[in-house]
Amino acid sequence: MNTNINNRIYNIIPYKPGKPIEEVKREYGLKEAVKLASNESPFGASKKVLSAITAAAMDINRYPDGGCFYLKSRLADKLGVKSQNLVLTNGSDEALDLIAKVFLRPGKDKIITSSVTFLEYKITAQIFGIKVREVPLVDFKYDLKGMKNAITKNTKAVFIANPNNPTGTYVTKKEFDSFLRAIPRDIIVVYDEAYQEFVDAGDFPKGVDYYRRKNFITLKTFSKIYGLAGLRVGYALTNSEFAAALERVRQPFNVNSIAQAAAMAALDDVKYIKDTKQAVTSGRKFLCRQLEKMGINYIPSVANFMLVDVKKDVFKAMLKQGVIIRPMDMYGLRGIIRVTIGTQSENKKFIDALKRALK
Ligand SMILES: Cc1ncc(COP(=O)(O)O)c(C=O)c1O
Structure with a gap:
């Protein structure tokens, strides 16, 4: 501890950024990776x-x-x-x-x-x-x-x-x-x-x-x-x-x-906003249906992300398959993850990876 640094700075738990997609790909030797960890729009720039x-x-x-x-x-x-x-x-x-x-x-x-x-x-x-x-x-x-x-x-x-x-x-x-x-x-x-x-x-x-x-x-x-x-x-x-x-x-x-x-x-860009909203609404429904079929609990969400109670630490297992999600451990919610609603193919990829991670 350096006494010149304001003491309260040491008490701050810093924001932990997720790994960049390119880094995940390099580390795990993947061709593709999807980032569903920061609630961004998955639809690129308009x-x-x-x-x-x-x-x-x-x-x-x-x-x-x-x-x-x-x-x-x-x-x-x-x-x-x-x-x-x-x-x-x-x-x-x-x-x-x-x-x-x-x-x-x-x-x-x-x-x-x-x-x-x-x-x-x-x-x-x-x-x-x-x-x-x-x-x-x-x-x-x-x-x-x-x-x-x-x-x-x-x-x-x-x-x-x-x-x-x-x-x-x-x-x-x-x-x-x-x-x-x-x-x-x-x-x-x-x-x-x-x-x-x-x-x-x-x-x-x-x-x-x-x-x-x-x-x-x-x-x-x-x-x-x-x-x-x-x-x-x-x-x-x-x-x-x-x-x-x-x-x-x-x-x-x-x-x-x-x-x-x-x-x-x-x-x-009214069309981009409308299309994004529609895709998020239908993507969310898709994820809910799939999770229900798998017998996995989730918290009903009105936003472009949702909490899923997978009851297991799946972060690494998902990462290895090129799917970046956000574990909720920092909130004390062990076994719960947050996933951002992605494009339809990203949502499918998430579900497939989750099935394998839970096997
Ligand atoms: C509730 C909430 N407020 C604010 C922000 C930050 O938004 P910005 O990118 O405008 O700083 C976020 C980002 O995830 C958020 O979840």
Whole structure:
């Protein structure tokens, strides 16, 4: 331990990236490998996005538009909000960082989230010296009542992923609204909707319906249904006062020019979004049917991934067959894996590999 390094840095459990596909292929001598480990879109880049990227590449000698002017106004139109309600970020991960910088006081404030949820909430809090209370899931779902009861005078914010990653479950509008009514008005609600576009349920609470609310921030990303995970674009949608504060602490050129152009093209590519959603919905049904036939339990999901209770450590056995999935051991869920819904051939490959791994 070097005493020059801030002590709390040693307590952070770092985010563990999965192995790159090429590395898995090399290590196991495989021709093909499929990555179903990070809830990305499996459908490649859309053609419209690619041509926007090519055009934007001509100007990479210039700094990006630091205010994301065009992307903001395009998004504002789409969402029916004002540009002043939007803060574009380097993936929604960066928005968590900005939120911590603006609102959370090290050593004083606490945040509340769920156990078995997106790990970046906890990691960000730890980086900033903020205490985290993780309320256990109930039936693999966020326990909003438990979270409300966990609020103390030091609680500054609650972080909610809806749908939740990694469980794929969601809280309904009724549950969410009664939670909002029950908590003190000065608690900041960070509502992370990274997977909202995959949800069909009519009783899902959409962040855009709450943006005028005091102390409410919705986080969105282009990494999932829009297929831009590699470019890092996300945004916060919130009241103009919060948005202005978040704008103050970001780096001047946090979203690069290629990412801005790609995000605008992705928003317009209605067909890519529709096709991706359809493929995820039918892929999810396919996986559920196959798992049922195999007598394997899974957690019903509304997102582009699902938890499967294989009751065995299959990670290595799957890897050897070129299928990269995410074991849930880090959450204490031994024998449970998370699989991202892939293309139809990837889904089949996953099922075949799982059958062999369980033999
Ligand atoms: C719930 C949740 N929020 C946010 C993110 C991060 O998204 P981004 O790629 O925009 O940083 C993820 C990524 O997996 C996620 O699962």
